[in-house]
Amino acid sequence: MDGDVSAVLPADEGTVLAGGNMNTVVRQGDSVLRVAGRWTPTVHRYLDYLARAGVHGIPRPLGIEGDRERLSFVDADVPVYPLPDHVFTDDALVEGARLLRRLHDASIGFGLDGAVWQAPAKVPSEVICHNDFSPHNLAYDAAGHIVGAIDFDFASPGPRLWDLAYYATRAVPLTDRTPPNAPDMADAERRVRLLLDAYGSEATWADVLRVAIIRLHDLAEMSRDKAVELGNPRLADDADGYEREAAYLATLRD
Secondary structure, eight states, rough: OOOSSSSSOOOOGGGOOTTTTTOOOOOETTTEEOOOOOTTTHHHHHHHHHTTTTTTTTTTTTEEEEEEEEOOOOOOOOOOOOOGGGSSSSHHHHHHHHHHHHHHHHHHTTOOOOOOOOSSSSSSHHHHHHHOSSGGGEEEOTOOOEEEEOOOTEEEOOHHHHHHHHHHHHHHOSSSOOOTTOOOOGGGHHHHHHHHHHHHHOOHHHHHEEEEHHHHHHHHHHHHHHHHTTTTTHHHHHHHHHHHHHHHHHHHOO
C-alpha cells in the first residue's frame, strides 16, 4: 500500500521504482518524486520531527513542487512481493519491532494543530502510526538487517497496537496462505510474542488477533474505495484477500 495517486509521473523523468500500487515513485539521483496530496505538508513536517528526534533511515522531505513531493532516496533494499527469505527470520522480525518502537516513541509531542492526514485518526491516539509498517516498506542492508522505513503517506494518530497488529499480519505472517519461504501458522503465536517482547508491549496474542482482524477489514474498505477512485481493479482483488485473511483470523480468535 502506497500513497494516493491522482496523476501519473512521467517515466522519462527518472527511474520508476517497483512496488508502488497507489503511487508512482520516480528516482532522480539521490531523491525521489511522488504525487503529493493535501496531507503532504503534514507528513513532511512529521518526517522533519522524526529526524530531529534522532530517527535515521527515513526519507527527508526536500520540498513540494506543484502537485509532487520530493524526498531523499533511502539507499537500501526495499523488497517487493514475493518477499525474500531474509524478511521472515526471527532477527528481522525483532529488528522491525524495535524500529517501530523507536518511531512511535519519537512521535510523542508532535504538534497536531492544523494537521491533515490521509488516513483517519484512531483512538486512543497514543502515537503517530505509520499505518503501513510492513516488510514492503522497510529498508534492508546487504546482510538483510533493517536499517530504515519508507512511505509515511498514510501516517496518522492512533494506538500503538494498530501498527503492531498490522506488522504481525505481514511479518509473522498471520495468514492461512503462508508463503513457502515463511514460517507457517504453527509458529505464529511464538513469533507474535517475540515481536511484542522486542517492541516492549504488554499486549497479548489475543489482543493482536482482535486488532489484526479489525485492521484487515479497515484495509479492505480503503482498498475498495481506492479501486474506484484510481480505476485499479487489482485493489478490489486485494480487498477480497484482506477480508479472507480477516475471516481466517476470526476462526483462531473464536
